Amino acid sequence: MAMEERGGSESNDFGDREALNFHIRGRPGKIEIIASKPMATQRDLSLAYSPGVAAPVRAIAADPDAAYDYTIKGNLVAVISNGTAILGLGNLGALASKPVMEGKAVLFKRFADVDSIDLELATEDVDKFIAAVEIMEPSFGGINLEDIKAPECFIIETTLKERMNIPVFHDDQHGTAIVAAAGVINALHLTGRRPEDAKLVVNGAGAAAIACTELIKAYGVKTVLMCDTNGVIYQGRTKGMNQWKSAHAAITDDRTLEEAMRGADIFLGLSQKGAVTAEMVASMAPQPIIFAMANPDPEITPEEVARVRSDAIVATGRSDYPNQVNNVLCFPYLFRGALDVRATSINEDMKLAAANALADLARQQVPDEVAAAYGGKARTFGRDYIIPTPFDPRLIEQVPVAVAKAAIASGVARKPFTDEAAYRRELRMRLNPTQSVLAGAVEAAQSHPRRVIFAEGEQEVVLRAAVSWQTSGYGTPVLVGREAPILEGLARLAVTDVSAYEIHNSSVSPLVPEMVERLYARLQRRGYLRRDVQRMVNHERNVFGSLLMEMGVGDVMITGVTRNFATTYRQVRHVLDPLSGRRPFGVHMVIGKSETIFIADTVVTERPDAGQLATIAEETAAVVRRLGQEPRVAFLSYSNFGNPPGEIVGNIREAVALLDERGAAFEYEGEVSADVALNPALKALYPFSRLSGPANVLIMPGLHAANISAKLLKELAGARVLGPFLVNMASPVQIAPMTASAGDLVTMAVLASTGVVK
Ligand SMILES: NC(=O)C1=CN([C@@H]2O[C@H](COP(=O)(O)OP(=O)(O)OC[C@H]3O[C@@H](n4cnc5c(N)ncnc54)[C@H](OP(=O)(O)O)[C@@H]3O)[C@@H](O)[C@H]2O)C=CC1
Ligand SMILES: CC(=O)C(=O)O
Ligand SMILES: [Mg+2]
Numbered sequence: 001m002a003m004e005e006r007g008g009s010e011s012n013d014f015g016d017r018e019a020l021n022f023h024i025r026g027r028p029g030k031i032e033i034i035a036s037k038p039m040a041t042q043r044d045l046s047l048a049y050s051p052g053v054a055a056p057v058r059a060i061a062a063d064p065d066a067a068y069d070y071t072i073k074g075n076l077v078a079v080i081s082n083g084t085a086i087l088g089l090g091n092l093g094a095l096a097s098k099p100v101m102e103g104k105a106v107l108f109k110r111f112a113d114v115d116s117i118d119l120e121l122a123t124e125d126v127d128k129f130i131a132a133v134e135i136m137e138p139s140f141g142g143i144n145l146e147d148i149k150a151p152e153c154f155i156i157e158t159t160l161k162e163r164m165n166i167p168v169f170h171d172d173q174h175g176t177a178i179v180a181a182a183g184v185i186n187a188l189h190l191t192g193r194r195p196e197d198a199k200l201v202v203n204g205a206g207a208a209a210i211a212c213t214e215l216i217k218a219y220g221v222k223t224v225l226m227c228d229t230n231g232v233i234y235q236g237r238t239k240g241m242n243q244w245k246s247a248h249a250a251i252t253d254d255r256t257l258e259e260a261m262r263g264a265d266i267f268l269g270l271s272q273k274g275a276v277t278a279e280m281v282a283s284m285a286p287q288p289i290i291f292a293m294a295n296p297d298p299e300i301t302p303e304e305v306a307r308v309r310s311d312a313i314v315a316t317g318r319s320d321y322p323n324q325v326n327n328v329l330c331f332p333y334l335f336r337g338a339l340d341v342r343a344t345s346i347n348e349d350m351k352l353a354a355a356n357a358l359a360d361l362a363r364q365q366v367p368d369e370v371a372a373a374y375g376g377k378a379r380t381f382g383r384d385y386i387i388p389t390p391f392d393p394r395l396i397e398q399v400p401v402a403v404a405k406a407a408i409a410s411g412v413a414r415k416p417f418t419d420e421a422a423y424r425r426e427l428r429m430r431l432n433p434t435q436s437v438l439a440g441a442v443e444a445a446q447s448h449p450r451r452v453i454f455a456e457g458e459q460e461v462v463l464r465a466a467v468s469w470q471t472s473g474y475g476t477p478v479l480v481g482r483e484a485p486i487l488e489g490l491a492r493l494a495v496t497d498v499s500a501y502e503i504h505n506s507s508v509s510p511l512v513p514e515m516v517e518r519l520y521a522r523l524q525r526r527g528y529l530r531r532d533v534q535r536m537v538n539h540e541r542n543v544f545g546s547l548l549m550e551m552g553v554g555d556v557m558i559t560g561v562t563r564n565f566a567t568t569y570r571q572v573r574h575v576l577d578p579l580s581g582r583r584p585f586g587v588h589m590v591i592g593k594s595e596t597i598f599i600a601d602t603v604v605t606e607r608p609d610a611g612q613l614a615t616i617a618e619e620t621a622a623v624v625r626r627l628g629q630e631p632r633v634a635f636l637s638y639s640n641f642g643n644p645p646g647e648i649v650g651n652i653r654e655a656v657a658l659l660d661e662r663g664a665a666f667e668y669e670g671e672v673s674a675d676v677a678l679n680p681a682l683k684a685l686y687p688f689s690r691l692s693g694p695a696n697v698l699i700m701p702g703l704h705a706a707n708i709s710a711k712l713l714k715e716l717a718g719a720r721v722l723g724p725f726l727v728n729m730a731s732p733v734q735i736a737p738m739t740a741s742a743g744d745l746v747t748m749a750v751l752a753s754t755g756v757v758k
Helices: 016-024 042-048 055-064 062-071 094-113 126-134 151-164 171-190 207-218 258-260 278-282 303-310 331-340 350-361 368-374 395-409 420-431 433-447 460-471 483-492 510-526 530-539 541-550 565-575 612-625 649-662 675-679 702-718 742-753
Strands: 078-083 117-122 142-145 168-170 199-203 223-230 267-269 290-291 313-316 451-455 477-480 501-504 555-558 585-591 597-600 631-636 667-672 697-699 720-727 732-737
Touching: 016 451, 042 062, 078 094, 078 530, 094 117, 094 171, 094 290, 094 331, 094 395, 117 350, 126 151, 142 151, 142 171, 151 612, 168 171, 168 742, 171 267, 171 290, 171 313, 171 331, 171 350, 171 612, 199 207, 199 258, 207 223, 207 267, 207 350, 223 258, 258 278, 267 702, 303 313, 331 350, 331 395, 331 420, 331 720, 368 585, 395 420, 433 451, 433 742, 451 460, 451 742, 460 477, 460 483, 483 631, 483 720, 501 732, 510 530, 510 541, 510 565, 530 541, 541 555, 541 565, 555 565, 555 742, 565 732, 585 612, 585 702, 597 612, 597 702, 612 631, 612 649, 612 697, 612 720, 631 675, 649 667, 649 702, 667 675, 720 732, 720 742
Parallel strands: 078 117, 078 142, 142 168, 199 223, 199 267, 267 290, 290 313, 451 477, 451 555, 477 501, 555 732, 597 697, 631 667, 631 697
Antiparallel strands: 585 597, 585 720
16 A cells, blocks of 8 residues: 555554454454364264274374374464563563464464464563473474564574474564565665665664574675664674674674664664654665564654655555565465474575565566455555565465475475475465455555445444444445434444544435436336435435435445345335346355355346356356456256256256357356265266366355355354345445344445455
8 A cells, every 4th residue: 555545644544442442352362262173962072082082192102293193283383472572562571462472373374274372471581481382392383482582582492493393483583584585685676786785774683683684694785784772783892782783793983873874775673663763764875775664663654754765665564554574474374384394493494485485476477366365456566565465365375385395405394295286276275365355355445445325324233334444444434314313323432533424314415306306307207206206315215325326425335234135125226227238136255264155146036047047157257256266156956967857957057058158268067956066075976077176156046045045154154154245236336134244344345345346
């Protein structure tokens, strides 16, 4: 997101209150543990616990490696801290570090499907810390040390690496160094500099700073001045020194950061908020490279830099500016690769491989399916994109493969892979690409704020969605309803600045006369009297809201929580039309762990004929592609390829033949039963089937089957079911289910406003 698009704001678009609410909502914190095996029956209990559990116990006692087969060990990483250097907030103790450590654990899961648990150890004693961690080796596949201050972190990590036979990795040192090095390589490339000619100034001489400096020196940067709270670290300095700082002591007359910064090509900030001034930045060399990486607030903000330098490449550790240089780009993927080949350690070769993979990725052309993850906004390598963003769906494939290969080549992999293509496939399957698209759409929504008409503005759930829309920076909520209840509702939600919300009351709106004229012109030849139309405009919020859309008051309309779909749809269609020549239909999305299943048409056409089925399939396939997945369409029935025969089966077979005739450019098959479509073992009974894998688009034979199965899944399956999404309307209108949460409403609005669903 470019700075101007943020409106030049220098603060978060959310406050502490929202961050606290986020953490307290539902289950406190950010983690829960779920069972990976069913625990439904007496038999399950016997297998999982006594007596069944004795079998894996004996197997592991006989062969310790069997723990990787029979327990979670091989995919479990401990995030361990004592809270002595929590981000850039300082030594606030073990307990206070827990939100960060829980956060790291969920990032492991979200980005690389690594299970992770946080452990906060209440000690600043190095020996006690080491003793506690080393005896935990049986439990974990790897140890991620976090937010432990220097110089203790160096002793802790070195000793644990010597004593433990699983990867031990201090994220603040090496994770940060890998990502910073990738960014520096690309920034040097962009500014046409050679590493050996560049002057680097590092502010901070702790865990992150020392490791970053070492890695960047290994890449060829020779002239380095490092500073800490006592200024420049020069040869001969005695105050506040230790052996790790001494290794980087320079021969120089500079004594302060201000002096060191003069003429510097690169600045790395790994110290504290506000440590750098605009004057210092102004004194740097042309095209300065400025990585202000302190969290949560950088040494200097990109806005402050922009005021004095227009030629700088700027990165921070935060996700709300371009170029996020943060170890989140590294640790999930590095451990993924290390765990997958059961590496005994994470060595220099693996770190270099990760840095190079990250740097390469940013330089690659962004393919269309990845652009979908950015809401269609293609990224190109340049000043505002020197490093991939955390939601880039290619990271899960490229970085772990590079790391695993380096582990194999350097001899630390205990279980090398032999088939790289199969490993890449396995990695891709770990994450659901739709999640990346949703994340990308959110980013796109923030950079192109839109006006959303919430037609049911007095409803509590709608107000919560509207507040979330506004505070997330997606744009202006336009609320339909009476002013007093809406203002009361906003006050209950602690909104202080109501000027950010627009309220339209259909009883008193000055737009009503024009609305009546427009609608009467449209409906008079459908048997509506002027007074019928007047009543509809005044009393039917969906009609009023749709007219607001029609008159350009909003960009997107969201409704649906107070009336059933059919009623709402009828009201909307009084005013708004489908795309020319198109027939609207509905798609539900069932968002699973590694894939999303799409079901259509779940809302409009009761008994689609063959032509309609074929068109629904084609248009759903287009939606699926925009959501980052390659469609594999199954036309569902109770029968498989004509067996048993039946009346509605003919329609479906004809739809498949029509797609053949039309030369449809996606995989499709039918008619098949749901289990043959989804279960590879059953599909194998039909080896001629044209689907290359389980279907992800289920085209239902009729509205009954579609709507019932979507709702059954929502109520029973425990999966996240979104929709129905209304496709093919000329203006972006979405009709949510009456059960929609505020989050669902926002997601629907985001997908509609970014054109991912249309
Ligand atoms: N973007 C990212 O991915 C990451 C960012 N970081 C950030 O780096 C910073 C340091 O973290 P970490 O290395 O773990 O912590 P440490 O406690 O190990 O090191 C902190 C270092 O910063 C120095 N320092 C503090 N304030 C100043 C100042 N005003 N001017 C100069 N030096 C200063 C300290 O100096 P002295 O030695 O004199 O006490 C010390 O050397 C934090 O802000 C953290 O958020 C860390 C990891 C990853
Ligand atoms: C990002 C991180 O790990 C830190 O700031 O400490
Ligand atoms: Mg950290």
